[in-house]
Amino acid sequence: MPVRRSTGRSYADEVRGCPRVSVRGSAHTGTDVQKLVLMSNPFFEPSTLDYQLPPFASIRDEHYLPAFDAGFAEHLAEIDAITDSGEVPTFENTVVALERAGATLHRVATVFFSNSVSHATPFIQDLEQQIAPRLAEHEDNITLNRALFARLREVPLDGLDDESVRLVEEYLKSFVRAGAELDDDSQATLRRLNSELSALRTEFSQKLLKDTNDSALLLDSAEELDGLSADAISAAAGAAADAGHEGKYLLTLILPTAQPALELLTDRGVRRRLHEASVNRGARGNDADTLAIATRMASLRAERAALLGFDTHAAAATDNQTAPSLEAITDRMRELAAPAVRNARSEAEELETAAGHAIEPWDWAFYASRVRKAKFDVDLDALRPYFDLERVINEGVFFAANRLYGLTFTERPDLIGYHPDVRVWEVFNEDGSGLGLFLGDYYTRDTKSGGAWMNSFVDQSALEGTRAVVINNLNISRPGEGEPTLLSYDQVVTTFHEFGHALHGLFSDVTYPLFSGTSVPRDFVEYPSQVNEMWILWPEIVAHYARHHETGEALPQDVIDRIHAAGAWGEGFETTAYLGAALLDLAWHSIPAGTVIEDPLAFEAAALADAGLDFAPVPPRYRTSYFKHIFAGGYAASYYAYIWSEMLDADTVEWFRSSGGLTRGNGDHFRRELLSRGNSIDPLEAFRRFRGRDAELQPLLVRRGLA
Numbered sequence: 187m188p189v190r191r192s193t194g195r196s197y198a199d200e201v202r203g204c205p206r207v208s209v210r211g212s213a214h215t216g217t218d219v220q221k222l223v224l225m226s227n228p229f230f231e232p233s234t235l236d237y238q239l240p241p242f243a244s245i246r247d248e249h250y251l252p253a254f255d256a257g258f259a260e261h262l263a264e265i266d267a268i269t270d271s272g273e274v275p276t277f278e279n280t281v282v283a284l285e286r287a288g289a290t291l292h293r294v295a296t297v298f299f300s301n302s303v304s305h306a307t308p309f310i311q312d313l314e315q316q317i318a319p320r321l322a323e324h325e326d327n328i329t330l331n332r333a334l335f336a337r338l339r340e341v342p343l344d345g346l347d348d349e350s351v352r353l354v355e356e357y358l359k360s361f362v363r364a365g366a367e368l369d370d371d372s373q374a375t376l377r378r379l380n381s382e383l384s385a386l387r388t389e390f391s392q393k394l395l396k397d398t399n400d401s402a403l404l405l406d407s408a409e410e411l412d413g414l415s416a417d418a419i420s421a422a423a424g425a426a427a428d429a430g431h432e433g434k435y436l437l438t439l440i441l442p443t444a445q446p447a448l449e450l451l452t453d454r455g456v457r458r459r460l461h462e463a464s465v466n467r468g469a470r471g472n473d474a475d476t477l478a479i480a481t482r483m484a485s486l487r488a489e490r491a492a493l494l495g496f497d498t499h500a501a502a503a504t505d506n507q508t509a510p511s512l513e514a515i516t517d518r519m520r521e522l523a524a525p526a527v528r529n530a531r532s533e534a535e536e537l538e539t540a541a542g543h544a545i546e547p548w549d550w551a552f553y554a555s556r557v558r559k560a561k562f563d564v565d566l567d568a569l570r571p572y573f574d575l576e577r578v579i580n581e582g583v584f585f586a587a588n589r590l591y592g593l594t595f596t597e598r599p600d601l602i603g604y605h606p607d608v609r610v611w612e613v614f615n616e617d618g619s620g621l622g623l624f625l626g627d628y629y630t631r632d633t634k635s636g637g638a639w640m641n642s643f644v645d646q647s648a649l650e651g652t653r654a655v656v657i658n659n660l661n662i663s664r665p666g667e668g669e670p671t672l673l674s675y676d677q678v679v680t681t682f683h684e685f686g687h688a689l690h691g692l693f694s695d696v697t698y699p700l701f702s703g704t705s706v707p708r709d710f711v712e713y714p715s716q717v718n719e720m721w722i723l724w725p726e727i728v729a730h731y732a733r734h735h736e737t738g739e740a741l742p743q744d745v746i747d748r749i750h751a752a753g754a755w756g757e758g759f760e761t762t763a764y765l766g767a768a769l770l771d772l773a774w775h776s777i778p779a780g781t782v783i784e785d786p787l788a789f790e791a792a793a794l795a796d797a798g799l800d801f802a803p804v805p806p807r808y809r810t811s812y813f814k815h816i817f818a819g820g821y822a823a824s825y826y827a828y829i830w831s832e833m834l835d836a837d838t839v840e841w842f843r844s845s846g847g848l849t850r851g852n853g854d855h856f857r858r859e860l861l862s863r864g865n866s867i868d869p870l871e872a873f874r875r876f877r878g879r880d881a882e883l884q885p886l887l888v889r890r891g892l893a
């Protein structure tokens with residue numbers, strides 16, 4: 187297993203994050219390893235369950251640490267065997283051996299780090315604080331291994347197929363990016379920086395989870411919740427009771443700035459309190475404050491980038507992306523900012539007219555929904571009864587995958603997840619062959635990080651003979667007892683989006699694990715997932731799944747027509763909020779080494795002003811103190827990836843529309859040329875083979891009203 191993937195990747199949407207892990211060199215002797223292996227531990231052998239699903243029912247807390255210890259030792263022993271073999275380096279004895287190494291570590295790390303975001307019990311949180319720096323050190327032990335790097339450079343390429351050549355090249359590049367060419371002193375500094383960064387990342391994530399839970403808004407009376415549905419009020423009462431506040435009401439926070447209840451709450455004072463709870467998370471000066479951590483991380487990342495020969499962390503992080511350069515990224519973001527803010531200002535004027543007063547951030551969603559209703563006769567919240575989670579999954583998401591790709595799904599209650607909420611489906615190709623497993627973990631809980639994401643327990647690889655086991659995590663509030671789970675329109679979008687990532691993992695058809703499924707550059711990975719959103723309102727799909735949960739009535743066509751007619755209205759707000767976060771991310775990661783940021787909130791304000799995104803009624807989608815993507819996820823200097831990928835997405839939607847839409851032929855073409863490739867070929871080349879040309883920007887500009 188490639189070392190850089192010793193933890194599961196995960197793609198947080200609207201929220202996503204993925205721990206890059208790390209290890210203190212616990213130089214185990216062979217005897218230690220044998221002793222550990224003698225103990226029964228479900229991580230020590232490949233799972234015997236279907237598709238090698240991790241044996242969650244047998245995994246107990248006490249298994250993790252011995253498995254990590256054994257996994258680190260085994261991996262290092264395997265690396266030593268490669269470097270000490272005395273044989274002339276070949277592709278097989280060096281690169282393939284490296285690719286196969288670390289199996290135990292990979293098995294334990296994928297499960298552990300999935301739990302650290304999906305079910306972070308106090309035990310898991312404590313252990314993560316120990317394991318994260320050790321894993322960082324372990325990764326350094328491999329990428330900074332001079333003998334290994336020297337062998338990699340000597341591997342002859344003649345006679346290798348294209349994917350194998352690419353494998354060698356990608357390993358060499360990743361070793362160089364990780365510091366393989368630095369001198370001993372610089373490597374020692376690099377190790378110190380990586381270790382501290384991984385500890386800080388864990389600390390940021392855990393404090394944010396705590397302060398997000400602690401910042402939930404507690405209200406005394408149901409009157410204060412006026413505007414919310416009876417179901418939502420009963421869910422708030424249940425949440426308060428669970429938190430030990432029987433008789434009160436608790437509005438919990440989702441990860442982004444905008445809180446769904448703001449659209450409905452009629453009490454302006456309550457709206458303000460909810461908004462302020464959201465934007466002040468992590469910045470309250472209490473023991474869960476994250477600002478100092480963020481500042482320290484930005485500074486350490488700048489120092490590390492300088493060590494590696496880059497001007498800034500942003501330059502280092504975008505060096506291996508599909509975007510041609512950091513400059514191209516910054517230019518594109520700034521170019522989009524002006525028309526986005528212009529649209530947001532014009533939307534604000536309409537809202538002010540409707541409200542009769544100035545629009546504050548906590549007023550935006552409330553009046554936007556009213557104006558949308560008046561102007562286009564669209565009330566998104568009124569759609570909830572048509573979006574029953576069960577139907578959205580089975581008759582929407584799965585049905586679309588059946589129509590496009592011929593997939594069928596069979597729920598496997600005999601296969602057990604890491605929590606009772608987790609459901610497992612077996613996925614079949616049209617010819618009846620098994621493709622992989624899809625796990626769904628839909629409900630929110632205190633042990634789950636905010637947002638939604640996909641990650642992978644088993645990566646498809648011909649080398650290992652494995653098929654994919656992938657999971658989607660969402661954060662949907664649990665309904666009251668016996669009530670259906672009715673989704674907001676946004677949650678339907680998230681459900682389709684995350685499943686697009688799942689398909690990218692499931693359809694992977696590559697040889698090497700390093701290239702499997704979603705192992706593509708950050709600024710490409712959001713492309714397939716965003717494409718999958720196009721089927722939400724596709725006539726044949728929406729008619730199939732969107733039915734009233736009580737009457738069975740289909741979502742009326744004229745409602746769908748009006749949603750389409752509303753088009754880009756409201757995109758001014760969305761795009762401005764998104765770009766605010768993207769440019770804030772770039773600002774934090776464009777500081778040169780040695781810069782001291784005394785006041786992170788002033789830095790944030792200056793970054794937004796500098797980009798022309800300081801329009802007070804539209805705060806950024808994430809502020810620094812809860813920007814989990816960049817301080818506890820894999821998106822540092824990469825939050826721009828969403829809109830960058832969206833160019834490919836919008837252009838692909840155009841292709842589907844002009845090529846006959848929802849057909850098996852179109853699905854197969856997209857699957858074959860793009861979704862199955864992983865990173866086994868240059869992703870932009872895969873796009874070209876699929877599309878017949880490079881992507882064009884125009885469809886994105888039209889979609890977002892920026893043309």
Ligand SMILES: [Zn+2]
Pocket residue numbers: 197198199683684687711712715
């Ligand atoms: Zn995504």
